[in-house]
Amino acid sequence: MSKEPDRLFAQPLSQVPDFAFNEDVVRVFPDMIKRSVPGYPTIVENLGVLAAQFAQPNSVLYDLGASLGAVTQALRRHVRTDGCRVIAVDNSAAMVERCREYLNGQDSMFQELLPVEVVEGDILALQFQPASVVALNFTLQFIAPDERLALLSRIRQSLLPGGALILSEKLRFNDPEEHALLTDLHIAFKRANGYSELEIAQKRSAIENVMKPDSLEEHRERLLAAGFSKVVPWFQCLNFASLIALP
Numbered sequence: 001m002s003k004e005p006d007r008l009f010a011q012p013l014s015q016v017p018d019f020a021f022n023e024d025v026v027r028v029f030p031d032m033i034k035r036s037v038p039g040y041p042t043i044v045e046n047l048g049v050l051a052a053q054f055a056q057p058n059s060v061l062y063d064l065g066a067s068l069g070a071v072t073q074a075l076r077r078h079v080r081t082d083g084c085r086v087i088a089v090d091n092s093a094a095m096v097e098r099c100r101e102y103l104n105g106q107d108s109m110f111q112e113l114l115p116v117e118v119v120e121g122d123i124l125a126l127q128f129q130p131a132s133v134v135a136l137n138f139t140l141q142f143i144a145p146d147e148r149l150a151l152l153s154r155i156r157q158s159l160l161p162g163g164a165l166i167l168s169e170k171l172r173f174n175d176p177e178e179h180a181l182l183t184d185l186h187i188a189f190k191r192a193n194g195y196s197e198l199e200i201a202q203k204r205s206a207i208e209n210v211m212k213p214d215s216l217e218e219h220r221e222r223l224l225a226a227g228f229s230k231v232v233p234w235f236q237c238l239n240f241a242s243l244i245a246l247p
């Protein structure tokens with residue numbers, strides 16, 4: 001994967017444009033997400049481990065909002081269930097192009113990996129096939145809030161018995177003190193990873209119109225409303241968490 005450091009917000013911008021998953025972001029994305037999301041490498045690797053427990057023979061594993069395919073690669077490292085295949089979906093052409101290159105690289109280094117199809121498309125318009133694992137790794141927060149329940153309901157309807165949705169998100173907190181503390185600690189995490197105050201502030205204004213985090217309670221209630229029977233948080237680091245939702 002690209003080792004190019006994320007300096008996208010290092011210079012003062014007269015106007016900070018809304019954040020988009022464009023070519024500039026694609027070039028620095030592995031560095032950006034690792035330095036911005038506490039626990040990201042742990043979440044991605046263990047998503048593969050968890051998926052292996054839920055994968056059902058001859059079924060589809062979805063990686064929705066796959067970006068450069070980090071989750072798809074983890075699924076292919078860990079899932080050994082017969083007849084499974086991965087469908088990775090993203091609506092950013094720049095992400096999809098690079099994702100395909102990285103997956104070709106994985107294919108050339110390892111044998112007997114699960115087959116994978118990378119689809120450039122909107123997950124809101126996707127016709128879901130029967131699936132045993134659906135990963136939404138930091139993607140739902142970029143979907144318009146009023147579209148989230150319908151998407152989760154369609155995912156729930158596509159899930160096979162024994163399968164699971166794994167949902168990772170940035171959280172907000174209803175308690176103002178808890179929200180302020182974890183936001184400050186997240187800023188400290190970014191600072192410790194080499195981001196300047198300017199980079200942190202400009203990135204925040206770039207994402208505030210396009211990324212709308214929910215609270216853990218909102219996630220739980222919406223997942224239950226979508227028809228999931230059980231919601232189990234399995235990871236939290238500061239204001240980032242990952243949940244298992246069972247059909």
Ligand SMILES: C[S@@+](CC[C@H](N)C(=O)[O-])C[C@H]1O[C@@H](n2cnc3c(N)ncnc32)[C@H](O)[C@@H]1O
Pocket residue numbers: 021033044064065066067068069070071089090091092095121122123124136137138139142143
């Ligand atoms: C934060 S990134 C996800 C990171 C990735 N899952 C990982 O673990 O490395 C969010 C991704 O969701 C994609 N995305 C946002 N809205 C989408 C939509 N409606 N349909 C498909 N992809 C979408 C973006 O293009 C972006 O690549």
Ligand SMILES: O=C(O)C(=O)C[C@]1(C(=O)O)C=C[C@@H](O)C=C1
Pocket residue numbers: 032033036037138170203204207211
């Ligand atoms: O909350 C932030 O400040 C972030 O940078 C988070 C986040 C994310 O959660 O996806 C936002 C955009 C980038 O894709 C990388 C990280």
